[in-house]
Amino acid sequence: MTVPSLASSLSDSVTAAAARLGMADLAPQIRRSEHADFQADGLLAAARTLRRNPRQVAADVVAGLPDDGLLASAGVAGPGFVNIELTDRALLAQLASRLGDVRLGIGMPESGVTTVIDYSQPNIAKEMHVGHLRSTIIGDALVRILEHLGGTVVRRNHIGDWGTQFGMLIQYQVEHPDPPAPDDTGAMGRLATLYRRARGEFDTDSTFADRARRRVVALQAGDPSTVAAWRDIVAESTRYFTHVYDRLGVRLTDADTVGESAYNAALPEVADDLERRGVAVTSDGALCVFFDDLRGPDGEPTPLIVRKRDGGFGYAATDLAALRQRVVELHADRLLYVVDVRQALHFRMVFDTARRAGWLPSTVAAVHVAFGTVLGPDGRPFKTRAGDTVRLVDLLTEAVDRAREVVAAKNPGLTGSALDERAQQVGIGAVKYADLATNRTRDYVYDPQRMLALVGNTGVYLQYAHARVRSILAHADGADATVDVTAALEPAERALILDLDAFADTLAEVVAGHEPHRLCGYLYRLAQTFTAFYEHCPVLRATGPQRANRLALCHLTGDTLRTGLHLLGIPTPTHL
RNA sequence: GCGCCCGUAGCUCAGCGGAUAGAGCAGGGGACUUCUAAUCCCAAGGCCGCAGGUUCGAAUCCUGCCGGGCGCGCCA
Numbered sequence: 001m002t003v004p005s006l007a008s009s010l011s012d013s014v015t016a017a018a019a020r021l022g023m024a025d026l027a028p029q030i031r032r033s034e035h036a037d038f039q040a041d042g043l044l045a046a047a048r049t050l051r052r053n054p055r056q057v058a059a060d061v062v063a064g065l066p067d068d069g070l071l072a073s074a075g076v077a078g079p080g081f082v083n084i085e086l087t088d089r090a091l092l093a094q095l096a097s098r099l100g101d102v103r104l105g106i107g108m109p110e111s112g113v114t115t116v117i118d119y120s121q122p123n124i125a126k127e128m129h130v131g132h133l134r135s136t137i138i139g140d141a142l143v144r145i146l147e148h149l150g151g152t153v154v155r156r157n158h159i160g161d162w163g164t165q166f167g168m169l170i171q172y173q174v175e176h177p178d179p180p181a182p183d184d185t186g187a188m189g190r191l192a193t194l195y196r197r198a199r200g201e202f203d204t205d206s207t208f209a210d211r212a213r214r215r216v217v218a219l220q221a222g223d224p225s226t227v228a229a230w231r232d233i234v235a236e237s238t239r240y241f242t243h244v245y246d247r248l249g250v251r252l253t254d255a256d257t258v259g260e261s262a263y264n265a266a267l268p269e270v271a272d273d274l275e276r277r278g279v280a281v282t283s284d285g286a287l288c289v290f291f292d293d294l295r296g297p298d299g300e301p302t303p304l305i306v307r308k309r310d311g312g313f314g315y316a317a318t319d320l321a322a323l324r325q326r327v328v329e330l331h332a333d334r335l336l337y338v339v340d341v342r343q344a345l346h347f348r349m350v351f352d353t354a355r356r357a358g359w360l361p362s363t364v365a366a367v368h369v370a371f372g373t374v375l376g377p378d379g380r381p382f383k384t385r386a387g388d389t390v391r392l393v394d395l396l397t398e399a400v401d402r403a404r405e406v407v408a409a410k411n412p413g414l415t416g417s418a419l420d421e422r423a424q425q426v427g428i429g430a431v432k433y434a435d436l437a438t439n440r441t442r443d444y445v446y447d448p449q450r451m452l453a454l455v456g457n458t459g460v461y462l463q464y465a466h467a468r469v470r471s472i473l474a475h476a477d478g479a480d481a482t483v484d485v486t487a488a489l490e491p492a493e494r495a496l497i498l499d500l501d502a503f504a505d506t507l508a509e510v511v512a513g514h515e516p517h518r519l520c521g522y523l524y525r526l527a528q529t530f531t532a533f534y535e536h537c538p539v540l541r542a543t544g545p546q547r548a549n550r551l552a553l554c555h556l557t558g559d560t561l562r563t564g565l566h567l568l569g570i571p572t573p574t575h576l
Numbered sequence: 577g578c579g580c581c582c583g584u585a586g587c588u589c590a591g592c593g594g595a596u597a598g599a600g601c602a603g604g605g606g607a608c609u610u611c612u613a614a615u616c617c618c619a620a621g622g623c624c625g626c627a628g629g630u631u632c633g634a635a636u637c638c639u640g641c642c643g644g645g646c647g648c649g650c651c652a
Contacts (some may be wrong), residue, residue, distance in 0.1 A: 293579085296578085314652080341580080411614095450600095521599095
């Protein structure tokens, strides 16, 4: 069941009233206001184009608003602002409607829409780092939100499981069977060591480099023992990724992993098709797609290279093959790529190429959901002091350890596995919230100190607010929370209902712009509004309808916070 | 050279056509006999990079500068 928000109901009323005044295409913007419950914007501009007196137009619209029990008062202020106050009864009825639906009246606006979302994308035999963290967490949040809104979501973990580095790895392994045995616990140590040593030998021993290159050829030719070795390495690495995803609470599985190698067979055909359609042409021996407005520093056109001069295929070909498969076979209505902003040009070229080739119809949206570079507290790319990239697992361990200290200090009774679990929920929640809370486009300062301070605008604040709601409800012990719409409301209660009612609209905004940070902002505001309510309006000490209404408010707040945090992938323990 | 992103409080960031620009952190002052003080309240802190333009109205839209980051032919 979809419960229209108060704002959208008001928007309909204002639109209808304006239409009766001859302003048919007015799109009024209803927003929260400091001066009233809501204000209607856009009338001033409309009056201007009609060359009518703005205050008069606003007054006419106000006079034309329906007497449907929603409005307590509506008036004109300043040059033509419309201020609208709603009745307590309308707010309480809205509270009851949302509470009466298990999905809080959100509805299923994504029903029938298939989204294929590409995120995480770690590389085989390499450690996951903070860049993967951003992609993984943002992608996971978008997946959860789209699914919750009733959409069909196909997850794609486009791992880097193919390329020349495998010749090096396999050849080194063949020549040095001595490194420690594969580790099933999810540790990355063996492969990381293998990679480092192989790289070292590759760079210093040209005869080894030659043998490694021959091994690449063997792999591409399908030599059984080489392919078997490759499979083992991929499997070992994938176990590690799964281990990290489990720790993060991210729902990515083997079934979602479709690596670059999966498209190998399709690459020649992709290239041929592009050439046949005249989209790609040969230049300097390579098969290229050119773009009218793209030129390099030397003034020469910048191509998308589909097939290299040596006949090999680059990642552009792989991305095109994957895109085509996602549209044609997976029937995607929307393609999302949660990838570092530095690949913006690449995706522009890939999407443009796909459109020209006819693989990407105008009915299918393709979006590069870009995110900024992760910087350290010094404002430079996040590295260890030695200049190495920071291992994701170390970061998570640090976050959970810090959280454990804080949890233990606040809650001395908690020990053993219960403490570990709480530390995990708080620490991972803090990491995720910090990553999701800011606009994804801009570069992002990763400051463990700040993030794990666990005060202020953090995941813990929201978890804490949620726990306080649950605590009240636990004390109430199932007491009557039936909404009495005839009761009077205090300002803090009205503010809370108005915030709660904006949940569904917020989710719609998040989907429209692929911006999870809007949900963070919403939840933080809601938690603040709830805290004000918590300070001003005793629940358990209240009596009669007021008590029941306040309990209802607690229920809806708790459910909204829990749902919202879950959509961000953040756990919501009932006690903190 | 061209393109993309970003310049908002000391720091980290919201706000992206509406009324007096908001949070958090740090620093200052206060509040725990209370439904969890991991909280709250008060005070302080701003030429919204600069300059033009559009508009009744601009942090928000347009243009040009300045500053920073990133990208631009066989890596992914």
